[in-house]
Amino acid sequence: MWQTSDFGPKAENLDCIHCGLCLSSCPTYSQLWREADSPRGRIYLINAASEGKIEMDGTFQQHIDLCLGCRACESACPSGVQFGSLLTSARERMEVALPRSGLQAAIRKAAFQYLLPNPRLLHVFFRLARWAQNLRLDRLGRIVPPGSLLGRSLEQLANLPPIDPRARVLSGFFPARAEARQRVAFFRGCVMNEACFPAQRATLHVLNASGCEVEVTEGQTCCGALHDHNGERDQARDLAWRNIQAFGNDSLKPIVTNSAGCGALLKHYDHLFDAGDPRRERARGFSARVRDLSEFLAKSRAALPLRLLRARVTYDDPCHLIHGQRISQQPRLLLQQIPGLEYVELARASWCCGGAGSYSLTQPEMSARILRDKIENIAATEATAVVTANPGCMLQLAAGLRKAGLKIEVLHLAEILSRSISAGV
Ligand code: SF4
Ligand code: SF4
DSSP states (O other), X not given: OOOGGGGTTTTGGGGOOOOOTTGGGOHHHHHHOOGGGSHHHHHHHHHHHHTTSSOOOHHHHHHHHTOOOOOHXXXXXXXXXXXXHHHHHHHHHHHHHSOOOXXXXXXXXXXXXXXXXXXXXXXXXXXXXXXXXXXXGGGGGGTSOTTSHHHHHHHHHHHSOOOOTTOOOOOEEEOOSXXXXXXXXXXXXXXXXXXXXXXXXXXXXXXXXXXXEEEEOTTOOOOSHHHHHTTOHHHHHHHHHHHHHHTOSOTTSOEEEOOHHHHHHHTXXXXXXXXXXXXXXXXXHHHHHEEEHHHHHHHOSSOOOOOOOOEEEEEOOOHHHHTTSOOOHHHHHHHHTSTTEEEOOOTTTTSOOSOTTXXXXXXXXXXXXXXHHHHHHHHHHTOSEEEEXXXXXXXXXXXXXXXTTOOOEEEEHHHHHHHHHHTTO
């Protein structure tokens, strides 16, 4: 049996006053209208399991697995319930109480333990995916059982935007293209670097054009967010410590990230270490240096050399930026600074797109339902491009737009800023 004290000194779940104000912002509740698939219902289940009143069985697992971890409930909660931490703790315990089946366990182990922490191996994996894309191996999906893991993976491959052949494991020093005024460290991420390489190049371009010298530290690795969200906290802690060591102690050098999911965890690395752990203080120092790209640029005193760019653009908030880091105005302000750009607000922009890490693979039906609503809202804006700032969201939106036959580009915020900087040059 767990103890509620397992959830940390604040016992985040105990703050819930059952008011239900979070229900209308929960994507799974708004699809199913079932209490057990609402934030309040999940808190109730987690509490009951922690007190030994219910079994942590398959039904419990279903309701917890169906949660996107989007944290929209946290933003809506007047009582300050930290649902994200609660969910992570519950998933960590669930992995022990309900071990996954052989194949699932093997895939998780391969991804979490070997692939994501190893940038060179991940690069080889994406090279192979590119090769499979070129050979149109996704067509094999027609002969494997629909709904099987292989079938779903092939469908994902078919919907994945073409992998940039220039993608490489970024590292080194990138000099300023204007008068140098600051040096920053860039957190390159793992999937972001391979699946969204144009966004990486654009990020370096924008930072350099704004007068930043950029260091991409060699020893850095995956942030550990996928591990943490999936109950693999020990692995997340190991990755965090590798990053903390790799980025050194220079408190005056900001660490810039362009991936919302990474940023949300990087800013809270200290939570991964126990109170008595001497590494916790180092983690706190590291987190204090982390800035999302939009946050960094919006605060920067150097004006971006933006030029005329005619486009009708909308913006979709990544959950881990708006709910995880409370950043929503900065990307919009930056977009609105681009001369000639027509900005149009997206209905329900703060709602999850259904990407949520590996959710589209593990919960394909719910992910597709949530994505369908998002794509309808994007189509209604009549925008030529939708901008966001997280690799999972970019891939999910691209897949949804492609499936719907809509010719709307998906761009990272850095990409559209970079286009504006280069316009007419
Ligand atoms: S994290 Fe998202 S999906 Fe999960 S309960 Fe909260 S609002 Fe619902
Ligand atoms: S809004 Fe907060 S306090 Fe109210 S039910 Fe939801 S989690 Fe509980």
